[in-house]
Amino acid sequence: xxxxxxxxxxxxxxxxxxxxxxxxxxxxxxxxxxxxxxxxxxxxxxxxxxxxxxxxxxxxxxxxxxxxxxxxxxxxxxxxxxxxxxxxxxxxxxxxxxxxxxxxxxxxxxxxxxxxxxxxxxxxxxxxxxxxxxxxxxxxxxxxxxxxxxxxxxxxxxxxxxxxxxxxxxxxxxxxxxxxxxxxxxxxxxxxxxxxxxxxxxxxxxxxxxxxxxxxxxxxxxxxxxxxxxxxxxxxxxxxxxxxxxxxxxxxxxxxxxxxxxxxxxxxxxxxxxxxxxxxxxxxxxxxxxxxxxxxxxxxxxxxxxxxxxxxxxxxxxxxxxxxxxxxxxxxxxxxxxxxxxxxxxxxxxxxxxxxxx
Numbered sequence: 369x370x371x372x373x374x375x376x377x378x379x380x381x382x383x384x385x386x387x388x389x390x391x392x393x394x395x396x397x398x399x400x401x402x403x404x405x406x407x408x409x410x411x412x413x414x415x416x417x418x419x420x421x422x423x424x425x426x427x428x429x430x431x432x433x434x435x436x437x438x439x440x441x442x443x444x445x446x447x448x449x450x451x452x453x454x455x456x457x458x459x460x461x462x463x464x465x466x467x468x469x470x471x472x473x474x475x476x477x478x479x480x481x482x483x484x485x486x487x488x489x490x491x492x493x494x495x496x497x498x499x500x501x502x503x504x505x506x507x508x509x510x511x512x513x514x515x516x517x518x519x520x521x522x523x524x525x526x527x528x529x530x531x532x533x534x535x536x537x538x539x540x541x542x543x544x545x546x547x548x549x550x551x552x553x554x555x556x557x558x559x560x561x562x563x564x565x566x567x568x569x570x571x572x573x574x575x576x577x578x579x580x581x582x583x584x585x586x587x588x589x590x591x592x593x594x595x596x597x598x599x600x601x602x603x604x605x606x607x608x609x610x611x612x613x614x615x616x617x618x619x620x621x622x623x624x625x626x627x628x629x630x631x632x633x634x635x636x637x638x639x640x641x642x643x644x645x646x647x648x649x650x651x652x653x654x655x656x657x658x659x660x661x662x663x664x665x666x667x668x669x670x671x672x673x674x675x676x677x678x679x680x681x682x683x684x685x686x687x688x689x690x691x692x693x694x695x696x697x698x699x700x701x702x703x704x705x706x707x708x709x710x711x712x713x714x715x716x717x718x719x720x721x722x723x724x725x726x
Contacts, residue, residue, distance in 0.1 A: 391627045392614025395606040408656035409591035411718040416583040420725035424568050433564050440550050446534040451498050457482050457537055461530040466523050472633035477616040488512045505529045584719045585650050592653040596645050604644050609634045654711035673706045
């Protein structure tokens with residue numbers, strides 16, 4: 369063998385991580401964190417009263433009826449030479465800026481939206497009417513006075529909107545026998561509308577239960593004495609960004625600098641930090657309660673979460689279980705969700721819940 373010949377480089381192992389990962393993927397994977405010590409709060413005298421819900425309005429019923437009727441509408445993709453009309457549905461990429469800075473949480477990729485009034489973004493979708501699929505529109509608007517980011521309320525904003533595709537949607541006559549039969553909610557418009565109302569009432573009951581749970585957990589958090597390190601808040605926000613807007617900015621091929629700007633808007637948004645800090649406090653409290661009271665995770669609870677996951681994905685339970693066996697980090701996520709569910713159910717069993725007006 370020629371001693372001057374260089375040996376071939378070793379074959380790359382399949383599990384080796386590339387030297388450069390997208391910022392969003394790095395963020396979503398997370399970094400090791402040190403959790404602060406916490407003493408489990410007392411559950412004695414845990415009592416809340418859930419306020420009575422607001423009455424269901426005619427507009428809410430009409431909007432839900434329309435949402436349900438959408439499955440029975442006909443649609444036609446618009447040609448690249450066809451102008452978009454009000455009421456169409458459009459496939460968009462969009463990003464917003466205000467005062468020269470990226471608007472937090474404004475980046476969206478590959479999202480279908482109807483061309484209808486958007487209360488938080490008045491005038492945005494109206495400006496897409498008359499444009500062609502494939503065009504990019506720069507739309508200038510004033511953000512609403514109740515925009516989620518308080519500092520931007522009423523401020524001028526510019527949205528870059530890339531219209532990828534559009535489709536014309538025609539809803540059936542709600543009074544036609546053919547539609548009512550397919551809709552399956554009664555033989556008359558009145559009967560179908562009443563069915564929609566009953567559905568909204570059932571959802572209201574479910575939402576009241578969720579509100580009760582949130583109020584109980586808020587009380588548990590208020591009883592929990594723990595200092596939440598800002599580094600822990602940063603890490604949690606990075607993970608959330610990486611699995612949501614981070615993916616969008618990656619798909620839209622933002623530069624590293626632009627991706628970092630997107631992440632920084634999340635990290636610097638004080639309401640986001642406060643919400644994350646609160647959820648971390650609840651999580652730490654539940655973990656401490658489980659340890660103090662000797663709770664152990666059961667296989668039945670893991671199966672419950674796994675079934676819900678499979679149902680949400682629309683896949684058989686066996687397929688979901690097989691996927692978890694191949695991806696240990698996904699199983700850890702399911703196990704963590706099962707722990708949380710079990711802890712919440714335990715805390716709720718210790719609380720006295722009243723519903724006003726019941």
